[in-house]
Amino acid sequence: MKRASGVKYLSALVIVIVALAVIAAILILDPPSLQRQRTLDGKRIRDLINISYSIDVYWERKKSLPPELAALEREPGLKVPLKDPETGVAYVYETTNGKSYRLCAVFSLDSSEESQGYDSYRKWSHGAGRHCFDLKPLKSEDKIDKRQSEGGKRLK
Secondary structure, eight states: OHHHHHHHHHHHHHHHHHHHHHHHHHHHHOOHHHHHHHHHHHHHHHHHHHHHHHHHHHHHHHSSOOSSTHHHHTSTTOOOOOBOTTTOOBOEEEEEETTEEEEEEEESSOOTTSOOOOOOSSOOOOOSEEEEEEEOOOOHHHHHHHHHHTTTOOOO
């Protein structure tokens, strides 16, 4: 009988330890829903970086901004994401004058306190909710100049 109660005690102890480890992991790593929101916001930023790069290419080719994002897809070699990965709602693109434009997306989280590890020539910090980035197309030499002014390091 003592052996059976010892096995039960050991089993209960192992279950408690595993449960505590799972709870600790969730507290340390953030809940899965928060991780999912971060992942989706990262995808949104990568999409906007891709769109801005494609607008840069379009600008160099045509010397004008595209009338709408769909025009980028008709350009050889350009494949742009047009919709939010979670909601399927189209990203907002609007020209603000002949030489600048705005890209907008709805974000789940505020990124201002997180490091921006995106290799880009632009800043992509955003708050939670709808956020717009006012941008200008960059020519290749502008990107080189910007990289050199930053000391050749990755922009954060």
